[in-house]
Amino acid sequence: MSRTRRNPARSAAAGVLVLVVAVLLPLTLAARWADDTVADTDGYVAVADEVVADPAVQAALADQLTTQVVGQVPATGVATVDTGVRGIVEGAVQQAVASDTFASVWSQANRTAHSTVLALLQGETSRVTLDDSGQVVLELGAVADAVTARIVESGLVSADAIPTFDTSVPLFQSSALDDARTGYEALTLVATWAPWVALAVLVLALALAYSRGLVLIWVGVLSAVGTGLLMAALGLLSERATLAVTSPSVSPALVGSITDVFTESAQHALRTGLVVSGALVVVGVVVLVVEKTVRSHRA
Structure with a gap:
């Protein structure tokens, strides 16, 4: 039985969508944490x-x-x-x-x-x-x-x-x-819509791809990399961002201590992204094995 000819444009489109999902997943988690902390009083107080x-x-x-x-x-x-x-x-x-x-x-x-x-x-x-x-x-x-x-x-x-x-x-x-008002408005928008956009893009990528297993594996791997980079960037940038809005009359030691706790809270939320990424890779491997089994039977 002849192998199905693949459309390069379709494969390229699926690849681009995979990248978009991989970027949106860690961004969504970060935005949700920030929104729950900045926009929600109970979350901030916690x-x-x-x-x-x-x-x-x-x-x-x-x-x-x-x-x-x-x-x-x-x-x-x-x-x-x-x-x-x-x-x-x-x-x-x-x-x-x-x-x-x-x-x-x-x-x-x-x-x-x-x-x-x-x-x-x-x-x-x-x-x-x-x-x-x-x-x-x-x-x-x-x-x-x-x-x-x-x-x-x-x-x-x-x-x-x-x-x-x-x-x-x-x-x-x-x-x-x-x-910071413009940033807050953007944060609220991202936190509200990014999860739904990520889900829609993932569904579209799965629909276009010739191998859904590979799509899930690549989304998992790339989103894990993106989450790790975001966690590292957060550690580098959080103190600068906090100092930008904190009064100079507060001691640097106090600012640094508070920054460390908030940064750890954000990174804890981002670790969920690593768990989700790992789960996607596992599911992707399973799907890939099933796909290969089905193809071998058809052949």
């Missing part, structure tokens, strides 16, 4: 809760707040007293940041801040509350309460000499978020 549970973040946050609070305590001019006050502030901040109460305050503060971020990204500035510098901030009043109580207990500084501490932590400049 990652923020992971952030504050990280010891490196707690240490960097405690250092940031200690420096901030100590700068607001009036100096007594007595070195031993001022050193003692700093030690008390540092201990109180560290204890507060590691407490369950702080975790609850952090979660609620991030939920409130996210509403502001989302409103800025969506252009709904009428429901935005910013500080005097035009920044989105986390209000962490529980730290101020803990520090005030510890200083009063120490007796080193009189209660009426202790100021009302500002323990807000700046997150983003509103102008940076205004600039």
Whole structure:
């Protein structure tokens, strides 16, 4: 029995579609993660809760707040007293940041801040509350309460000499978020439509291809490569992207620690792409074996 003549144009079209699917699969996963984190308050708060549970973040946050609070305590001019006050502030901040109460305050503060971020990204500035510098901030009043109580207990500084501490932590400049609005709109579009486009293109590639098994294998292999490259690029670019929207008043150590947690969360989502890619390769091999068996019987 003569072998079926293959149309080179049809094979080329199937190959192009395979490449398109391989690009869309990791892009879809990244867009879905970003959309679930950026556009969904519960998703963002869930990652923020992971952030504050990280010891490196707690240490960097405690250092940031200690420096901030100590700068607001009036100096007594007595070195031993001022050193003692700093030690008390540092201990109180560290204890507060590691407490369950702080975790609850952090979660609620991030939920409130996210509403502001989302409103800025969506252009709904009428429901935005910013500080005097035009920044989105986390209000962490529980730290101020803990520090005030510890200083009063120490007796080193009189209660009426202790100021009302500002323990807000700046997150983003509103102008940076205004600039990010176009990217947010594109992200929402990709997250909504990319999965359906990828599925439609895959179906079309399977319909055009002479071997559906090879299509699935190549999609799996190339999408795994694309996912790996995207994970590597994310590790290189995430810190730069975070610094672009983070206030300079936040310590680099805190920014770096938060970036690491968010990056790990994104890469965990992308690992799903590696699993899907592997499954496609396995299914492709099975289909390829079946195809060859069918052809041998026909011959």
